[in-house]
Amino acid sequence: MTPLFHLAFPVDDLAAARAFYGGVIGCPEGRSSDEWIDFDFHGHQLVAHLAPRGARSSNPVDGHDVPVPHFGLVLDLPEWEALRDRLQAAGTAFVIxxxxxxxxxxxxxxxxxLHDPAGNALEFKAFADIGQLFAK
Structure with a gap:
């Protein structure tokens, strides 16, 4: 089996998380309760837990202040471009x-x-050559 990641993260509004991850990003919803929602994040388990927002910071990378912590996906370039277009059409405010x-x-x-509605930082990236993923 290919390893999958499970990531649990805080959100302060489950309805906003459902609209963003399910509607804008396009993640199918799995199990849920009044306290959390499971999303299928391209085959990985992403769990939005109802909790207050925490402190954020950033690190400089290639001239940008990259939010820490953050998570996201490495997509192929056509998928990345389609997601970029959906996010722009949805009026998403990009951090970078x-x-x-x-x-x-x-x-x-x-x-x-970008940030989700609860302020969690997301990164989506794509490589023209996936062999460059860990290149030095």
Whole structure:
């Protein structure tokens, strides 16, 4: 079996999480309760737990302040472009606008950062050459 990740994270509004992850991002909903919702995040288990917002920070990467903590997916480029277009059509405010990071260098990638409705930072990236995922 290919390893899958399970990520539990805080949200302060389950309805907003459901609308964002289910509606905008397109994740099918799994089990849920009044306190949490499971989402199928491209085959990985993402669990939104009702909880207050916490402190956030950032680290500089390629001239941008990358939010920490964050999580996301590595997609193929056509999927990344389709998601970028859906997010832009939904009026998403990006923390870091969609762009190419490290152009012409090892690890060149398309990337974008945004916050979900509870303030959790998400990154979606794609590589023209997936072999560059861990390139130094």
């Amino acid at each position: 606008e969609p762009h190419i990071r490290f152009p012409g260098l090892p690890g060149e990638q398309a990337t974008m950062f």
